Amino acid sequence: MTAATTMPTTIPATAAKAGTVETTYREALREAIREAMQKDDRVFLMGEDVGMYGGCFAVSLGLLEEFGPERIRDTPLSESGFVGAGIGAAIAGMRPIVEIMTVNFSLLALDQILNNAATLLHMSGGQVHVPLVIRMTTGAGRQLAAQHSHSFEGWYAHIPGIKVVAPATLEDARGMLWTALQDPDPVLLFEHGSLYNMSGTLAEDAGPVDIQRAVVRRPGRDLTLVSYGGSLPKTLAAAESLAADGIEAEVLDLRVLRPLDDETITDSVRRTHRAVIVDEGWRSGGLSAEISARLTEQCFYDLDSPVERVCSAEVPMPYAKHLEDAALPQPETIAAAGRKVVG
Amino acid sequence: MTAATTMPTTIPATAAKAGTVETTYREALREAIREAMQKDDRVFLMGEDVGMYGGCFAVSLGLLEEFGPERIRDTPLSESGFVGAGIGAAIAGMRPIVEIMTVNFSLLALDQILNNAATLLHMSGGQVHVPLVIRMTTGAGRQLAAQHSHSFEGWYAHIPGIKVVAPATLEDARGMLWTALQDPDPVLLFEHGSLYNMSGTLAEDAGPVDIQRAVVRRPGRDLTLVSYGGSLPKTLAAAESLAADGIEAEVLDLRVLRPLDDETITDSVRRTHRAVIVDEGWRSGGLSAEISARLTEQCFYDLDSPVERVCSAEVPMPYAKHLEDAALPQPETIAAAGRKVVG
Amino acid sequence: MSRRPAAVTNRSQAQAPSPTATLDESASRDRSHHVSLLREMTRIRLFEERCVELYSSGNIRGFLHVAIGEEAVAVGVMQTLTAEDAVVSTYREHGHALARGVPMDTVMAEMYGKVTGCSRGRGGSMHLFDVGRRFYGGNAIVGGGLPLAIGLALADKMQGRPAVTACFFGDGAFAEGEFHECVNLAALWRLPVLFACENNFYAMGTAIARAQAQTDLALRAASYGIASWAVDGMDVLAVEEASRKAVDRIRNGGGPCFLELRTYRFRAHSMYDPDRYRDKAEIARWKERDPLELLARRLSDDGTLTPGDRENMTVQVNAEVDQAVQAAEAAPFEPVEDLTRFVYSEPVEEVAR
Amino acid sequence: MSRRPAAVTNRSQAQAPSPTATLDESASRDRSHHVSLLREMTRIRLFEERCVELYSSGNIRGFLHVAIGEEAVAVGVMQTLTAEDAVVSTYREHGHALARGVPMDTVMAEMYGKVTGCSRGRGGSMHLFDVGRRFYGGNAIVGGGLPLAIGLALADKMQGRPAVTACFFGDGAFAEGEFHECVNLAALWRLPVLFACENNFYAMGTAIARAQAQTDLALRAASYGIASWAVDGMDVLAVEEASRKAVDRIRNGGGPCFLELRTYRFRAHSMYDPDRYRDKAEIARWKERDPLELLARRLSDDGTLTPGDRENMTVQVNAEVDQAVQAAEAAPFEPVEDLTRFVYSEPVEEVAR
Ligand SMILES: Cc1ncc(C[n+]2csc(CCOP(=O)(O)OP(=O)(O)O)c2C)c(N)n1
Ligand SMILES: Cc1ncc(C[n+]2csc(CCOP(=O)(O)OP(=O)(O)O)c2C)c(N)n1
Ligand SMILES: [Mg+2]
Numbered sequence A, B: 001m002t003a004a005t006t007m008p009t010t011i012p013a014t015a016a017k018a019g020t021v022e023t024t025y026r027e028a029l030r031e032a033i034r035e036a037m038q039k040d041d042r043v044f045l046m047g048e049d050v051g052m053y054g055g056c057f058a059v060s061l062g063l064l065e066e067f068g069p070e071r072i073r074d075t076p077l078s079e080s081g082f083v084g085a086g087i088g089a090a091i092a093g094m095r096p097i098v099e100i101m102t103v104n105f106s107l108l109a110l111d112q113i114l115n116n117a118a119t120l121l122h123m124s125g126g127q128v129h130v131p132l133v134i135r136m137t138t139g140a141g142r143q144l145a146a147q148h149s150h151s152f153e154g155w156y157a158h159i160p161g162i163k164v165v166a167p168a169t170l171e172d173a174r175g176m177l178w179t180a181l182q183d184p185d186p187v188l189l190f191e192h193g194s195l196y197n198m199s200g201t202l203a204e205d206a207g208p209v210d211i212q213r214a215v216v217r218r219p220g221r222d223l224t225l226v227s228y229g230g231s232l233p234k235t236l237a238a239a240e241s242l243a244a245d246g247i248e249a250e251v252l253d254l255r256v257l258r259p260l261d262d263e264t265i266t267d268s269v270r271r272t273h274r275a276v277i278v279d280e281g282w283r284s285g286g287l288s289a290e291i292s293a294r295l296t297e298q299c300f301y302d303l304d305s306p307v308e309r310v311c312s313a314e315v316p317m318p319y320a321k322h323l324e325d326a327a328l329p330q331p332e333t334i335a336a337a338g339r340k341v342v343g
Numbered sequence C, D: 001m002s003r004r005p006a007a008v009t010n011r012s013q014a015q016a017p018s019p020t021a022t023l024d025e026s027a028s029r030d031r032s033h034h035v036s037l038l039r040e041m042t043r044i045r046l047f048e049e050r051c052v053e054l055y056s057s058g059n060i061r062g063f064l065h066v067a068i069g070e071e072a073v074a075v076g077v078m079q080t081l082t083a084e085d086a087v088v089s090t091y092r093e094h095g096h097a098l099a100r101g102v103p104m105d106t107v108m109a110e111m112y113g114k115v116t117g118c119s120r121g122r123g124g125s126m127h128l129f130d131v132g133r134r135f136y137g138g139n140a141i142v143g144g145g146l147p148l149a150i151g152l153a154l155a156d157k158m159q160g161r162p163a164v165t166a167c168f169f170g171d172g173a174f175a176e177g178e179f180h181e182c183v184n185l186a187a188l189w190r191l192p193v194l195f196a197c198e199n200n201f202y203a204m205g206t207a208i209a210r211a212q213a214q215t216d217l218a219l220r221a222a223s224y225g226i227a228s229w230a231v232d233g234m235d236v237l238a239v240e241e242a243s244r245k246a247v248d249r250i251r252n253g254g255g256p257c258f259l260e261l262r263t264y265r266f267r268a269h270s271m272y273d274p275d276r277y278r279d280k281a282e283i284a285r286w287k288e289r290d291p292l293e294l295l296a297r298r299l300s301d302d303g304t305l306t307p308g309d310r311e312n313m314t315v316q317v318n319a320e321v322d323q324a325v326q327a328a329e330a331a332p333f334e335p336v337e338d339l340t341r342f343v344y345s346e347p348v349e350e351v352a353r
């Protein structure tokens, strides 16, 4: 395992011991890249418009000036080519961070991700390691319509040979990258587009976090709300509204979508006996299905009611705001599902 | 809905009324293509080596001679290009059958399938219909190793806007294509590589079958084995071995992976109270997870034991036969899971 | 008025048809035609300027990419297409849609996400569709429209229709693998496709020289064995002339053609883009070749258009834009119950097909 | 012996280096070197002929693609690479692996699926790996190795290593979008990549003229702005000469080069292929240019090799093949409990890294 195994699970900012700084999810991601570039000269960032433009969502703004065009490497529009180049570079000793602007475009590189990155170690009989990190923006909520709003992180979590992480907090935005870079295998890191502007305080000395465990973001005894990424804030809001009704929901943040941290999930559900899974991905065959199936397999006799799922409507995302809102999990729909399993 | 809605569910060959012919899965697929080409001059077949070579698995052998190079259209190695061309041709009034040699290569065309074929109708507000059929070979069992052995049909079933079918019998190999071609939306048809040589009898007048319903391939009262495609023969074999132990398994053939026929599945499980899902896809986040989740949602209180899954090991498929065998669902592992849920 | 033949550089390996033989001189000689070109470009310009305002005021959301400065490309090419021809476009497609004849009020309603929009409000700025006018969108995957376009052309060809499919895409899309696959397929099968490459020298913040090893795109395209020209994309007459030559050739069975339409976007890539990567002087230089002003100057020089005429045209077009905005504001949203419609085709439509 | 410069056609747009300046004349003048070339080609030929037998007898399974007839390409190119250079190959890669120095017994054991195989039996014929020799597989997605290759080259370049990455791929792969993306990237970033295109004129059953609108692949590659040559791929000396020129150029910072190595497979695409699509006469014509016989004839003409020498060589190589088969048959399979190993890296390896 990686050095990260011994690292503590991420903790809420409020518990930070050292001094704190005001920051945003975007800045925390940028700090993580900067630190990795400083600490390890094998690390470089490659992708469309990461340099001169400053990153399509401004994550890498300023890094070109700091590290130069070799290490903050703008690419042409050639997703398969440059993702594959990241794989090759990882094999030959570099520690590339490849950025794909939006998860939809990653489909153009999926052959490389699945048939090469995820597969080379196995089909070479253990010889070819691919220590690559791929970052992408995921998710809806900004009226970007059907070709810019997908949530495929759960779909990617189907693939053996890769790891999938989804930071939902400032700590994880700051800390997951370094740990992912230490991992000898490909790690896909999904940044939810609606979180970039999320602000808050972060410990001044915030650093690497584990990429193995789910965590409880809000304790509760009556039911478990399983969530991650862009759905976490909505799920916490739903928990508040349930609390107003006297229902105490425990909120889990999966953090790592592959491999799933079964232990933390089942621990919680064995206590609460009820679960709702919140996933912005489509419902059928999504990550929510896997968690539901595992709960059946692992704590069938602990469940007091059927596991519920709150997912995106199974539609390509519409542009119009009222339709997009209706298509996505919302605090109200999450809370309603919570009431249903408790009730 | 399509004309197919009123068609009867496919029935076992033994019940055929008219004269019968000896045939194979491969020949049945070929006959289906031939008939479609004869009946509708908007139909054409396009893909790598479908013509001069005779089809990489000889499905289209002889069709070039019969229909000429315009309608049996060999393409260069350009999966994204020619799958997208099939989408465009479907939009403009043709009824293309696009063949992708093997499901692994379809990843190169996934952007076109997901971002265009599955999405155009919705994002055009209902204007752009894509009556396209894409055929591909899926599955392992022939020692083709990690880049030619995947089962992604369940993964494709995650995508709204497309339909996914998987013929497991001669009747379905013969009858699904025509119905798929009548569908106004994209249909993906998955042929399991291990079935091509399957032989048997087929009604002389075998024709179109529905692409909506799952069917019971073997009735039973003690548990339900849910299966499809290349796993069906293995599942039927497992049912025989369970029968030898006095356990009567009902075997379902899903036939259609999207949209799933919930009714037939839950009908069976409500009777048997126990279920094992057999799916050659990887387990985590696969189709088996979705069925398990739905069983929880739809018949939680009917279940006498947790739903089990028998899937492929979560590895890129190894070449060596003993490892490949160990990686795949087998009659023994299916039967063992059956005993477990009954026991 | 000069014909500016120098603006069209023949990059074809194949022998190009003689310009005199294939160019429709009469059309471009027609003064009223020139005025209509200016009006079309003005419609696009004022529509998009209004969109920028409406974006700032929050009436339009999502991504908004305007083509201000590039109007001559859309208008010039569209002149050469018939109603039977097909168009495939990009996410920077308001101009293509308007020039193709998609009514301005349906386009504006789409920007507002209203059910009266040309995509019922589901598409927004990046996904304008009008199948009745064979306008097949509006694709926000860079290069994603290219395979569709060759498929449309294939179907037209197989069904014996004399239609041409014009596919617009940018210099950035040229780097995508799909471009390579599609140009080869079109050339191999001699499909009736016009590859209309809008080279505005940037893909978001990436200048072409930082994305392409060989920046002469017309030369590159010619290597596939197709006729290929580089064109001054700021000169609507040059665009029309080149496009007519290409479309005639295609329609006459000459196989696909490639036009590199050299143009420039005067504004940032999208409303999110602070445009840090371009030199102000470069932008200013290109603005001197504003396609509207270039044409207007000619029309005023040759006496076709008085300052008053121009003023009138602006007033009329602004009225059209006002009307489109009012209609969009007044229009209803789609009922939220209809969210899951159009994932699959509906029975009633099936019957009608 | 003639140098056959006519076999190398310069397609580069860039200025080509003068042949006399960059070719290593001494190596090809060396007779013993020529004999070793023949031996290497013979090793590949006899290894693959044995594989065909072993396939028929069921000892080898899965897909088997032999390169019989194409040996000069693998052997010629490998002469020009050092141990520090990297190689990326295809599913038709026995010859590349053997010529690169991957021991024959590990390759044969891999065909048998044994744990002593160069990929522990997990890869089989299509996935031979030997990272110690910088032989990075064995890729069965057509074109799938190209992005890897440019990435390897990028890493070498960024780390200041003087290595060159040679990437083999076929005429069929040329049509894939990844080819386009990768050649452009390599050219743009001046990466040390040798694009070694094995043009055997067919992709499975599809003749090149039915797949490529422009069949002159070297010309097409040159359009990306890289040095590009078409080479007689049946003449191992011509291949070596061209490859040396290209590799020298690449190593000296000249950017990527493209070689179109014109060759032919004497047998069907795979063991499943009934080869219905090729003319018997065409095959016979190419067999007259069998690369082994071409070289052997020269060596016999210039007195380097007697018939006895040739016979001896065959006996020795056959003994090597026999030995490899025996070792493979005797070797164990991997324990089935190890099935799920190598999906993720193992801790012990992590420590060693
Ligand atoms: C496949 C894909 N990759 C990246 C993007 C993000 N993106 C949107 S527009 C654009 C630049 C495209 O440039 P170009 O093709 O020149 O068109 P222009 O915007 O200049 O009109 C990029 C990178 C995308 N939409 N699709
Ligand atoms: C992406 C992809 N598409 C299709 C195939 C099936 N296939 C295997 S080899 C081959 C022909 C490749 O031809 P070429 O590149 O010329 O190599 P050659 O076999 O002639 O050496 C095809 C179509 C594949 N393996 N990968
Ligand atoms: Mg551009």
Ligand SMILES: [Mg+2]
Residues within 6 Å of the ligand: D170, D171, D172, D198, D199, D200, D201, D202, D203, D204
């Ligand atoms: Mg070939």
